[in-house]
Each structure stands twice: as structure tokens, then as C-alpha cells.
Amino acid sequence: MDVRKASLIFLGTICVGLGVLGMFLPLMPTTVFLLAAAYCYSKSSKRFHNWLLSNKLCGKYISNYKSGRGMTVRSKVTSLLSLWLSIAVSIWLINGKLWLSILLGAIALAISAHILWIKTYRECSESAAGTGINITTAPNSN
Numbered sequence: 001m002d003v004r005k006a007s008l009i010f011l012g013t014i015c016v017g018l019g020v021l022g023m024f025l026p027l028m029p030t031t032v033f034l035l036a037a038a039y040c041y042s043k044s045s046k047r048f049h050n051w052l053l054s055n056k057l058c059g060k061y062i063s064n065y066k067s068g069r070g071m072t073v074r075s076k077v078t079s080l081l082s083l084w085l086s087i088a089v090s091i092w093l094i095n096g097k098l099w100l101s102i103l104l105g106a107i108a109l110a111i112s113a114h115i116l117w118i119k120t121y122r123e124c125s126e127s128a129a130g131t132g133i134n135i136t137t138a139p140n141s142n
Contacts, residue, residue, distance in 0.1 A: 005044040012040030012048060019058060029079050031071060034061045070119030079115050083108055 015037035022028035034052070041049035053059050064070060071079075087108040091101045 008040040008044035009048060012037040012044065012052075015040060016052065016058065019061075023057070029082055031061050031065060031075055031079065034058050035065060038062050038066075064121050065118075068119065069121040071115070072121050072123060076115055076118070076120065080112055083111055083115075 015033045018028065019030050019033035019037060022030035022033060037058075038049065038052055041052055053062055061075070064072070087104050091104055094100050094104075
């Protein structure tokens with residue numbers, strides 16, 4: 001195995017770990033790290049890439065995004081809250097550097113726009129999962 005592939009596998013594994021932490025820690029994003037891991041694995045190891053995409057814990061985040069279904073409302077809200085809270089803390093910590101505060105704000109706005117631009121995926125309820133009908137988006141029949 002060459003150094004490039006080994007480095008990508010290592011980086012992908014770090015990203016998986018951070019993504020899993022993001023599932024449980026409110027300030028850590030999940031989807032971004034898992035997408036980065038999927039990219040690293042796709043360029044280095046077919047076995048790791050297939051494992052990640054079929055993984056029960058992580059696979060749905062990546063497969064929803066890659067298939068064009070998008071992100072769930074919960075993922076979007078968590079990502080945006082984490083983003084703005086971390087940007088606010090960063091601006092508070094730099095204390096007084098106006099140009100840096102403006103830069104951080106612009107970055108946060110651009111990332112927020114991107115997250116909001118991603119299609120929203122609404123999961124089917126448990127009772128309708130086998131029917132293929134999405135109750136959250138089905139028209140009212142009254």
C-alpha cells in the first residue's frame with residue numbers, strides 16, 4: 001500500500017470518529033465528517049468505502065446525501081445551531097478583531113446558505129415504511 005492510500009484511510013478513519021462523536025455531541029457536525037470520510041475511503045479503499053456506506057450507524061447520512069434525498073430537518077437544524085454557536089464563540093474569543101469577525105460571519109452565512117439549499121429529506125413513519133407512502137408529505141384527503 002502506498003503512502004497516499006494509507007494517509008487517506010487514516011484521515012477517513014479520523015473523520016468517521018469525529019462524525020460518530022457528532023451524533024452524540026450537540027456542537028459537532030456529523031454529515032460533513034462522514035462525507036469527508038466517504039471521499040477519503042472512495043479514493044483509497046473500496047472495502048472501507050463499502051463498509052461505511054452499508055454501516056447501520058453512519059450509512060444513512062451518506063446515502064441520503066449522495067442519492068439526492070438530502071438531509072433530514074434534524075440534521076439541518078443541528079448543523080446550523082452548531083455552526084452559529086461555534087462561530088459566536090470564536091468571535092467572542094478573538095475579541096475585537098473586526099475583520100476576522102466579519103470573515104467568520106461571511107463564512108457562516110455561506111455555509112448556512114449551502115445547508116439550507118440542500119434538499120430536505122423527510123423520513124417515512126414506521127407504520128408507512130412498508131407501503132412507500134410518506135405520511136409527512138402525503139396530501140390531505142379530506
